[in-house]
Amino acid sequence: MKGLVLLANGFEESEAIITIDILRRAKLDVTLASVGLDLTVTSSHNVQVAADTRLSDVISEEYGFLIIPGGLKSVLTFHSSALVSEIVEEFVMNQKIIGAICAGPTVLSRLGLLKGKKFTCFPGLDEYLKSGSYYPEKEVVVANNIITARAMAYTIEFALEIVKKISGKEEAKRIEKAISGIR
Numbered sequence: 001m002k003g004l005v006l007l008a009n010g011f012e013e014s015e016a017i018i019t020i021d022i023l024r025r026a027k028l029d030v031t032l033a034s035v036g037l038d039l040t041v042t043s044s045h046n047v048q049v050a051a052d053t054r055l056s057d058v059i060s061e062e063y064g065f066l067i068i069p070g071g072l073k074s075v076l077t078f079h080s081s082a083l084v085s086e087i088v089e090e091f092v093m094n095q096k097i098i099g100a101i102c103a104g105p106t107v108l109s110r111l112g113l114l115k116g117k118k119f120t121c122f123p124g125l126d127e128y129l130k131s132g133s134y135y136p137e138k139e140v141v142v143a144n145n146i147i148t149a150r151a152m153a154y155t156i157e158f159a160l161e162i163v164k165k166i167s168g169k170e171e172a173k174r175i176e177k178a179i180s181g182i183r
Contacts, residue, residue, distance in 0.1 A: 001166055003028055003065040003097075004058060006084065007051050008035040010073025013043035014152045015101045019067055022159035025175050026167050028065075033058055035074075035081055044071045055083055065166060066091045070102025070122060070152070078107045085111055092146075099162045101149040108146065117143040120150045 023030050034051035078084045092113045105121035109129045120138040139154040149158035164172035
């Protein structure tokens with residue numbers, strides 16, 4: 001299955017890169033899409049990452065899952081992008097898998113796409129939460145096809161839940177074992 005990771009300047013690098021790493025270990029085809037015009041995207045801690053494509057060049061029908069990393073600056077860019085809104089709404093409407101971590105779930109909430117769904121996100125972002133049942137104490141929440149995580153500290157658990165949803169429990173266990181140094 002092909003997946004799309006949204007990137008904009010100010011993204012939280014751990015949430016994006018660790019998730020990408022784990023998804024690729026599961027042999028999933030992951031495309032990094034820059035929301036801006038520049039393919040080089042700078043993280044919240046000044047790590048530069050080369051995106052594979054611009055979001056404006058993406059044919060969203062080709063993708064089965066979407067990842068929205070946090071980093072408040074990047075998420076605010078997502079909030080103001082009509083294209084991001086259009087793609088996120090399309091993924092929800094077509095019941096495709098969406099993973100959003102830290103400030104990322106606010107993109108879904110702001111669009112009213114978490115209505116009737118449980119989710120978590122980084123504490124203190126209440127002003128961006130417009131819909132859904134917010135569980136601030138939860139680390140990772142799976143609500144059908146939407147997987148949310150509270151913060152960077154839970155990135156591995158978040159990514160493994162995505163793998164479990166796409167590739168099954170055994171594949172997630174295999175990767176967890178491999179990255180834990182357990183033989």
